Amino acid sequence: MLWTIGGAIVATIVLRxxxxxxxxxxxxxxxxxxxxxxxxxxxxxxxxxxxxxLGALVLAMLEADWFWIANVIYLCFVLSALLESITRLVAYRRGVPTW
Structure with a gap:
């Protein structure tokens, strides 16, 4: 997991x-x-x-393995970054929604 995170940071810097x-x-x-x-x-x-x-907290309360807790946290960080970027792209194309 640390290699993936480090690789993603380096790739982002180089691509930018x-x-x-x-x-x-x-x-x-x-x-x-x-x-x-x-x-x-x-x-x-x-x-x-x-x-x-919250998912990690629930897994910790259920006494799940550390592997699953770490993977839930990592998955949500990845989804967070992806959905944040997609949201910004859609907002630039269609405009900011008025709520």
């Missing part, structure tokens, strides 16, 4: 550098829409971190 070399960002400042989309993505991502924590 390559993208910036090929398509350099003109501005890193965001407008109001960018802030709203960032907030929405963070809320969706954070909800899966909470779900993972």
């Amino acid at each position: 550098i390559l993208v910036e070399i090929v398509f350099p960002s003109e501005s890193t400042k965001g407008d109001v829409r960018d802030k709203e989309i960032d907030r929405l993505g963070t809320r969706v991502g954070s909800s899966f971190v909470v779900i993972g924590a």
Whole structure:
């Protein structure tokens, strides 16, 4: 699991550098829409971190093996990152929903 996490961090850094070399960002400042989309993505991502924590808590109370507890936490971190990115992409394409 640690190799996977470390590899994901290194891959993200390397890919970001390559993208910036090929398509350099003109501005890193965001407008109001960018802030709203960032907030929405963070809320969706954070909800899966909470779900993972609750799942790990339930497994700990059921005295499950550490292997399963760690995998539930890791799965929810991965789902959190994926769904946060997907939410941001959808929000950029369709706009921020008004609730």
